[in-house]
Amino acid sequence: MLVVEDIHVNYGPSQVLHGVTLEVNPGEVVAVMGRNGVGKSTLMRSIIGLTPARAGRIAFKGADVTKLPAHKIARLGIGYMPQGRRVFPSLTVREHMQVTAHARPGSPWTFERMLELFPNLGERLEQSGSKLSGGEQTMLAAGRALVANPDLLLMDEPTEGLSPLMVRELGKLVGVLKDTGTPVLLVEQQLAFVLKYADRVYILSKGQVVHHCKPSELADDHDIKARYLGV
Numbered sequence: 647m648l649v650v651e652d653i654h655v656n657y658g659p660s661q662v663l664h665g666v667t668l669e670v671n672p673g674e675v676v677a678v679m680g681r682n683g684v685g686k687s688t689l690m691r692s693i694i695g696l697t698p699a700r701a702g703r704i705a706f707k708g709a710d711v712t713k714l715p716a717h718k719i720a721r722l723g724i725g726y727m728p729q730g731r732r733v734f735p736s737l738t739v740r741e742h743m744q745v746t747a748h749a750r751p752g753s754p755w756t757f758e759r760m761l762e763l764f765p766n767l768g769e770r771l772e773q774s775g776s777k778l779s780g781g782e783q784t785m786l787a788a789g790r791a792l793v794a795n796p797d798l799l800l801m802d803e804p805t806e807g808l809s810p811l812m813v814r815e816l817g818k819l820v821g822v823l824k825d826t827g828t829p830v831l832l833v834e835q836q837l838a839f840v841l842k843y844a845d846r847v848y849i850l851s852k853g854q855v856v857h858h859c860k861p862s863e864l865a866d867d868h869d870i871k872a873r874y875l876g877v
């Protein structure tokens with residue numbers, strides 16, 4: 647589904663990713679963990695084409711997307727929930743959905759189905775992004791990504807700053823994605839969330855994958871947790 651092969655990414659002269667390799671298979675929820683500043687968001691942005699890799703290769707559904715611009719990659723079916731949600735303050739909830747909505751015959755996510763999952767958004771359709779709470783903004787960022795009917799969803803720290811109640815709501819979403827067979831690449835710092843929803847985990851440190859395992863193995867690996875996650 648998604649294959650990232652030995653990618654190297656720079657911001658100007660400073661190199662942030664030093665040969666990252668990972669893959670996401672159909673139907674999988676794959677987590678990327680690691681301390682602050684190790685390059686997790688940069689990895690996500692490289693996949694979606696916002697910070698293109700200068701070396702290495704990224705393939706999606708068998709097509710080489712390494713050098714494609716972001717809008718073309720999105721159109722191929724990669725959805726993206728950026729860190730910090732990036733909701734537009736001046737657009738209403740409805741307008742956010744209209745910007746990204748893309749339903750093909752047989753695609754699972756309609757506007758109505760998304761509102762069933764996030765009824766709070768239905769009550770705020772005409773409200774502007776700036777009037778929403780942090781939790782509602784997260785739901786909006788998720789809903790906006792869903793109505794595009796992505797074949798793969800990238801989520802960059804979706805639980806950051808959320809109340810435990812909203813974290814559970816978000817968990818429900820990941821569960822639904824899993825049930826519908828939509829794979830997810832999830833950057834996440836909350837170990838409990840990863841243990842509950844991920845099928846596999848990659849751990850990044852200083853721009854490299856330093857460990858790869860099943861969540862259950864991570865739960866018992868106190869050395870790895872202490873060294874790379876600060877748990």
Ligand SMILES: Nc1ncnc2c1ncn2[C@@H]1O[C@H](COP(=O)(O)OP(=O)(O)OP(=O)(O)O)[C@@H](O)[C@H]1O
Pocket residue numbers: 657662680681682683684685686687688689729
């Ligand atoms: N636009 C940019 N220009 C220059 N350097 C950047 C830029 N964005 C990020 N960096 C640097 O790249 C490194 C990796 O940043 P990145 O945001 O990918 O880390 P992260 O793992 O997502 O961190 P966090 O857990 O805090 O979200 C950091 O040292 C950061 O300062």
Ligand SMILES: [Mg+2]
Pocket residue numbers: 686687688729802803
């Ligand atoms: Mg980040």
